[in-house]
Amino acid sequence: MISKLTSRMTWLQVLAVVFFCLAAVLITAHNDRLYSEPILQVTKVTSGKVTKMSDEFHNVDHYHQQVLTGRITNGKYAGRQLKIQNAYSDSGAMDHQYRVHQKLFISLHTKPKLHATVKDLKRDTPIVFLLALAVGLMFIILKLKGVTVIASIVINTLLFWVAVKLDHYNNGAAVIPIFSVLAIIFCFITLLLVMGWNRKMFVTLAAVVSATAVTLLLTLLVFGATHEKGMYYESMQYVTQLPKPLFLAEVLIGVLGAVMDEATDIIASLATLKQERPQIGKMQLFNSGRQIGKSIMGPLINVLFFIFMAETIPMTLLYLKNGNTWKYSFSMNMSLGVTSSLISAIGIVLTVVLSSLFAGLWIKGDEN
Amino acid sequence: MGSLTALGLVLLILMMIVGGKQGITSFLSMVVNFGILFFSIVLIAFHLPPIAVTLVASIILLSITIFWxxxxxxxxxxxxxxxxxxxxxxxxxxxxxxxxxxxxxxxxEDSEELEGLSLYVGISFTKIAVSTAILSSLGAIAEAAIAIASGLDEIVTQHPKIRSKQLFSDGIVIGRQIIGTAVNTLFFGFFGSSMGLFIWFYGLHYSLGSILNDKVFAAELIAIVISLIGVVLTIPGTTLIMSYKLKRLQDKEKSTID
Incomplete structure (x- = not known):
């Protein structure tokens, strides 16, 4: 009876998620009025001629011409029909093949007569759909806990945006101090949401902050000793300020979540252990912490490794296809990702030591 | 000695001190994973189908991360x-x-870096984006699956008579505990790796609408939300498999006793 009821509940929840995702898609598919840039919906596509081309590295590609007919959906010229020329390649690195029903951002020119060029695809619908799907799944599987998780993401995103703002007003001169303070606030809020206001939380906070600080110092020490040989800061993407401090700040924020994840695991387990066996000594507690830590650190290091490395793939591939050697393609695209992964890994290993140490020193058996 | 080698050495020594033999294995798994990742890119550069290469590589990468x-x-x-x-x-x-x-x-935003590079290389970059999104989620899926499976295995070892239905609800409880912090690992990883991009957006006064529709931002956001969905789905996925195995084992035992 109960299982029947819960299975009906589950189907209701699945339906609710489907409905939620559909609503998200419908709303973003009809939000053109919110944009000041003109949007064109493609109603007809006529394919033009195809040119074969090859470059000096013998890469073969095809260049396709197409004429898009469409209707402007917002702004002063809403409802007007337009024809736009577009061209795209098979690889589509910077261009796109457009299809009927797609919506595009265009730039309008009024002289001599109304005509337009394509700027980019409107892609808020798939993005919002995916976000809705993620939020919906979290509610189904995590129930109330999902609210805390989402709240922590939203709060952290807002704080991150404030830090970016502050960094901008300082012209990037204080990027490390700003993001260090941000890191401490991040940790405080996140751990408060995960663990609540208690002694365990403060022990974890201490472990996280000191592990990250030691990692940063160790990194600077290594950089000093090796004179930063082989650090290709010039290969950093989207840099608008001094690259080296920005790189360190990126790694600092990037590793924070993993370090918190790990420290929470270790300290929560040790607190339970101490509660069950209050006579356990400091040294034993430290060793148990190390045992727990060494089994979780490997998989955790790989989480960040894949996040940092995967995004370097497209550019590395492009370098390889442009006749560069493996070594050069690696140095210019992947070496900073590997460096970030290594620094994060050092942080994750140090967290095992510091969490176990602080838990041994400060965790008492008489609280939760 | 380059900084990369020096950092690698520092990491290896620390892992040996903290983890002993397991520490060395973890270090090796990272090195081998890198090798496989780079080799896959080379294969794709030789015009092997990107998504197929990625799937095969992903299964190998998952097995190394999990079995090591x-x-x-x-x-x-x-x-x-x-x-x-x-x-x-x-x-x-x-x-x-x-x-x-x-x-x-x-x-x-990539224009400056692309200067002097030929973009028409004959490999579909949409397929590469699929590969990138798959690969960036692997670590997170593996980590969540290991955490839940280990927790459940512990329960099964201590209470071999546990009902598979009970095990399922225990799995969801364990999952809820790990998810909060696992999500943080992903999101901070995302904040860290796209910090330069955020500063760029702010400096050039992008509106919320243009950020949401921006190709580079969308690519990174999709990758991270996919990983998030992966982690959330790992909870019922791992738990279902574990309780199915338990049920089969118990049925087998029952039939041998009968």
């Missing part, structure tokens, strides 16, 4: 089966989303 961890045999086998199933589900989500959002290739 210190989880018990039963836990790692379950974690591996679960993560492969989740991987397939994710691929089925990733491919339509990537073709819908068209985030493959490069954005206007």
């Amino acid at each position: 961890s210190s989880a018990s045999d039963n836990a790692s086998a379950t974690a591996f089966q679960a993560s492969v199933i989740i991987l397939i589900v994710l691929v089925l989500i990733i491919i339509p989303v990537e073709y819908w959002a068209r985030v493959g290739g490069f954005g206007l």
Whole structure:
């Protein structure tokens, strides 16, 4: 009876998620009025001629011409029909093949007569759909806990945006101090949401902050000793300020979540252990912490490794296809990702030591 | 000695001190994973089908990450089966989303770096975007699967008579505990790796609308949300496999007693 009821509940929840995702898609598919840039919906596509081309590295590609007919959906010229020329390649690195029903951002020119060029695809619908799907799944599987998780993401995103703002007003001169303070606030809020206001939380906070600080110092020490040989800061993407401090700040924020994840695991387990066996000594507690830590650190290091490395793939591939050697393609695209992964890994290993140490020193058996 | 080698050495020494033999294995798994990743890129550069290469590589990468961890045999086998199933589900989500959002290739923000490079290389960058999204979720799926499988394996070892239904609800409880912090690992990783981009957006006064539609931002956001969905799905996935195995084992025992 109960299982029947819960299975009906589950189907209701699945339906609710489907409905939620559909609503998200419908709303973003009809939000053109919110944009000041003109949007064109493609109603007809006529394919033009195809040119074969090859470059000096013998890469073969095809260049396709197409004429898009469409209707402007917002702004002063809403409802007007337009024809736009577009061209795209098979690889589509910077261009796109457009299809009927797609919506595009265009730039309008009024002289001599109304005509337009394509700027980019409107892609808020798939993005919002995916976000809705993620939020919906979290509610189904995590129930109330999902609210805390989402709240922590939203709060952290807002704080991150404030830090970016502050960094901008300082012209990037204080990027490390700003993001260090941000890191401490991040940790405080996140751990408060995960663990609540208690002694365990403060022990974890201490472990996280000191592990990250030691990692940063160790990194600077290594950089000093090796004179930063082989650090290709010039290969950093989207840099608008001094690259080296920005790189360190990126790694600092990037590793924070993993370090918190790990420290929470270790300290929560040790607190339970101490509660069950209050006579356990400091040294034993430290060793148990190390045992727990060494089994979780490997998989955790790989989480960040894949996040940092995967995004370097497209550019590395492009370098390889442009006749560069493996070594050069690696140095210019992947070496900073590997460096970030290594620094994060050092942080994750140090967290095992510091969490176990602080838990041994400060965790008492008489609280939760 | 270059900084990269020096950092690698520092890491190896620290891992040996903290983890002993397991520490060395973890270090090796990272090195081998890198090798496989780089080799896959080379294969794609030789015009092998990108998504197929990525799928094969992903299964190897998952098995290395999971079987070289210190989880018990039963836990790692379950974690591996679960993560492969989740991987397939994710691929089925990733491919339509990537073709819908068209985030493959490069954005206007990349223009400076692309100077002097030929973009017409004859490999579909939308497929590369699918590969990138799959690969960036692997670590997170593996980690979540190992954590849940180990927790459940512990329960099964201590209470071999536990009902498979009870085990399922225990799995969801364990999952809820790990998810909060696992999500943070992903999101901070995302904040860290796209910090330069955020500063760029702010400096050039992008509106919320243009950020949401920006190709580079969308690509990164899709990758991280896909990983998030992967982690969330790993909870029921791993738990289902574990309780199915338990049920089969108990049925077998029952039939031998009868």
